Amino acid sequence: MDKRRRKQFKALRTGHPIVSIASFIVMCVLMSMIVWGLAGLIVNYIVDSKLGAEYNDLQYMGRVYETAVDMADRESVYKLLDAEGRDYYIYDLNGDILYEHGENTASLTAQNAFLLYTDDEEDDNTNMIMVRTDTKIPLLSVSESGHIDYNVIKVISSFGDLMEYTSEVGTASVGGWAGEIFNLSGAVVKIPMWIDMPLGDSGEVLCGKVFIKLNMTDAFWLFLLFGLLAILVLVLFIVILVNLIKELVRRRNAAKIFFTDLSTHGKNWMWFLLRGEHYMRSSAAKRDTFAVVNLVFVNYRNFCICHSIADGDELLKKIDAYLNKHIHKKEMCARVTGAEFALLLRFNEKNELQNRLDEIVKDLQHIDDEHIFHFQAGVELIGIARYTGGKIIKRRYFDMEIAYNNACTTRSTMEGSEESGIAFFNESMVADRKWIDSVQEKQRQAIENEEFQVYYQPKYDPQTDELKGAEALIRWISPDFGFVPPGKIIPIFEKNGFITEIDHYMITHVARDQKRWLDLGFKCVPVSVNVSRAHFIENDLAEQIRDMVDEVGTPHEYIEIELTESAFFDDKKALLETITRLKGYGFVVSMDDFGSGYSSLNSLKDMPLDVLKLDAEFFRGEDSGVRGEIVVSEAIRLAKSLNMRTVAEGVEVKEQVDFLASQGCDMIQGYYYAKPMPGPDYETRMRDNEANLKRAAESVEAAEYAGLFERGLDAAGERSADLGGTAAFEEVGTAGGEA
Numbered sequence: 001m002d003k004r005r006r007k008q009f010k011a012l013r014t015g016h017p018i019v020s021i022a023s024f025i026v027m028c029v030l031m032s033m034i035v036w037g038l039a040g041l042i043v044n045y046i047v048d049s050k051l052g053a054e055y056n057d058l059q060y061m062g063r064v065y066e067t068a069v070d071m072a073d074r075e076s077v078y079k080l081l082d083a084e085g086r087d088y089y090i091y092d093l094n095g096d097i098l099y100e101h102g103e104n105t106a107s108l109t110a111q112n113a114f115l116l117y118t119d120d121e122e123d124d125n126t127n128m129i130m131v132r133t134d135t136k137i138p139l140l141s142v143s144e145s146g147h148i149d150y151n152v153i154k155v156i157s158s159f160g161d162l163m164e165y166t167s168e169v170g171t172a173s174v175g176g177w178a179g180e181i182f183n184l185s186g187a188v189v190k191i192p193m194w195i196d197m198p199l200g201d202s203g204e205v206l207c208g209k210v211f212i213k214l215n216m217t218d219a220f221w222l223f224l225l226f227g228l229l230a231i232l233v234l235v236l237f238i239v240i241l242v243n244l245i246k247e248l249v250r251r252r253n254a255a256k257i258f259f260t261d262l263s264t265h266g267k268n269w270m271w272f273l274l275r276g277e278h279y280m281r282s283s284a285a286k287r288d289t290f291a292v293v294n295l296v297f298v299n300y301r302n303f304c305i306c307h308s309i310a311d312g313d314e315l316l317k318k319i320d321a322y323l324n325k326h327i328h329k330k331e332m333c334a335r336v337t338g339a340e341f342a343l344l345l346r347f348n349e350k351n352e353l354q355n356r357l358d359e360i361v362k363d364l365q366h367i368d369d370e371h372i373f374h375f376q377a378g379v380e381l382i383g384i385a386r387y388t389g390g391k392i393i394k395r396r397y398f399d400m401e402i403a404y405n406n407a408c409t410t411r412s413t414m415e416g417s418e419e420s421g422i423a424f425f426n427e428s429m430v431a432d433r434k435w436i437d438s439v440q441e442k443q444r445q446a447i448e449n450e451e452f453q454v455y456y457q458p459k460y461d462p463q464t465d466e467l468k469g470a471e472a473l474i475r476w477i478s479p480d481f482g483f484v485p486p487g488k489i490i491p492i493f494e495k496n497g498f499i500t501e502i503d504h505y506m507i508t509h510v511a512r513d514q515k516r517w518l519d520l521g522f523k524c525v526p527v528s529v530n531v532s533r534a535h536f537i538e539n540d541l542a543e544q545i546r547d548m549v550d551e552v553g554t555p556h557e558y559i560e561i562e563l564t565e566s567a568f569f570d571d572k573k574a575l576l577e578t579i580t581r582l583k584g585y586g587f588v589v590s591m592d593d594f595g596s597g598y599s600s601l602n603s604l605k606d607m608p609l610d611v612l613k614l615d616a617e618f619f620r621g622e623d624s625g626v627r628g629e630i631v632v633s634e635a636i637r638l639a640k641s642l643n644m645r646t647v648a649e650g651v652e653v654k655e656q657v658d659f660l661a662s663q664g665c666d667m668i669q670g671y672y673y674a675k676p677m678p679g680p681d682y683e684t685r686m687r688d689n690e691a692n693l694k695r696a697a698e699s700v701e702a703a704e705y706a707g708l709f710e711r712g713l714d715a716a717g718e719r720s721a722d723l724g725g726t727a728a729f730e731e732v733g734t735a736g737g738e739a
Helices: 005-010 018-068 073-083 151-159 159-168 216-258 268-278 301-308 309-325 351-364 402-412 427-448 490-496 499-519 533-537 542-554 565-569 572-583 603-604 626-641 654-662 678-725 726-738
Strands: 088-089 097-101 111-114 128-133 141-143 148-149 187-199 203-213 289-297 330-339 340-347 375-382 421-424 454-460 465-478 480-486 525-533 559-564 588-594 611-614 643-649 667-669
Touching: 018 073, 018 187, 018 203, 018 216, 073 097, 088 375, 111 351, 141 572, 151 667, 203 216, 268 340, 268 402, 289 309, 289 351, 289 402, 301 309, 309 330, 309 351, 330 533, 330 678, 340 351, 351 375, 351 421, 375 402, 402 421, 402 427, 427 465, 427 499, 465 499, 465 572, 465 667, 465 678, 490 499, 499 533, 499 542, 499 559, 499 678, 533 572, 542 559, 542 572, 559 572, 572 588, 611 626, 626 643, 626 654
Parallel strands: 375 421, 465 525, 525 559, 559 588, 588 611, 611 643, 643 667
Antiparallel strands: 088 097, 088 203, 111 128, 128 187, 141 148, 187 203, 289 340, 289 375, 330 340, 454 465, 454 667, 465 480
């Protein structure tokens, strides 16, 4: 299977939805980060806006201090600042506290932070402040970027801890630690912190306590915001989750449909190809031996013809169910097409596999109580994955299509037989397959370059040994393969349909040779050319042959058209019409290989044939004895009764020639007289035949002359007594002259 198709199939595999799940997790994380970031921005906005007012009040205290410290004594200034009601203290550059009011709970460490919302826009550096956390409620921190981290959520979520602290200090109302945060003045949350405020150029710093105050309205909108965000997150999460589940289900259903056979509702070829190849390449399979099997139900078409396609589908379902029931773990079964099934079986020993397949075939033969079926299996064996460095490695480049094709090639060796059987693949089949591919690759080039040569095998009259005809046979003289006999190419051409091109080629070349020999003055005899049964599906076959011969200019009586016996089992009506038209055009028509198959006497009755060729098997083997002679003699007698000439082919010994001559066989074709030969050698045969005929004619003429002369002497002798010697001599001379 090529890489492109493998990638397409891999996309349909439902066993590993990792990409979809990972995408779901990433989307959820990104969505949560975005929502959390938005929530943080909103909280910062609220807190900064609340802290800005406090910061402005602290700035006011600083300006008051800076102005009043020059106009009055410090004690008066401190009282003025105390009146603000805010906890604060003032310290110098050395860190010494000059004055403090209220409880000083500020941490010793101050950090730079940004404050975005203030009323002071005169200086770009105004918003850079020094922040100190409150030691009693350390809820504030400063990030590396300088922004204040307001842990409001922590304050709210720690309500139980705050109430516990309040009960410990014995406050009846909200107070103490909790009182700094939750009070009864309308604010829901008050978060304390300390901010340093530099006091002019004096080097002194005012550090005041400020509060981030959130009232009921702020809390309502804050909680509403978080609620909406939570709902949004939940809805998006559910939508994404539902879509993910729907996508996984859709892909699973699509893959199920794609990998389901429509007739059996089991697995199909695509599933077998994808999963089988994936499994065979995996680590789990590298230590096992496998068999890829092509199992074919031989009688399926006949069953459908006798019953119905629906019954055929039901039978296929039974076969599929049986096979899936009898395969083991890590084995596979699928219907490929028609009545063909693919199996992937594990085995240890070949004999064990043979017995198992025999049992499967035996059971399938009786899968229906009313019938006996036949199954054929071709098997390709896959050994343990190869070793490298003492370790077994995976079958990284295993190709299921190639393995199954080898199994199909093996099974095809049983074609022509309807009996059950099992065949195992071997390397000679690979060579045969390569030869077929090579022939098909070069067949067109061969016919264009006229690499095919016409050989002629003469036919002789057994009574006189006179040349009466010939058969044209094809030979391939290939520049790549050398001399190729017809048995190695004709079956290939018949299967791939190229045989029709060969028929045209042979008819044309025989007609050309006959025309050339006639022009040279040869006494030509009819030459028979085989026409494949594949040609008889063409309604104008007779006209095609006529036009090819006419184009060359050869008289029709010198071309004989041979039809194989198997052609008579096709469309009889079309065949009869073609034969009738051929005879009407003046061609001789013969039946080749009569007796090679299941001959039908109806074929002889219905078809107006001119010549009947007896198959060579009549004269070979055990059947060539007395019983064979009876069949041959009766066939010759039948042909004569139907005004048909007979030709016996495959004759090799004189005894056969003598027998056929005694039975009145018209012509003999075989090695006894001549093997097939190229055109120049056949020309020599024609010359020899003409010379023999001439000598025979001269012998007959001489014999007749001698007979007349002898008869003249006898007549003269009878009259010599009456006429005397001189008269008798003259009588003999007259008789001899007449002879």
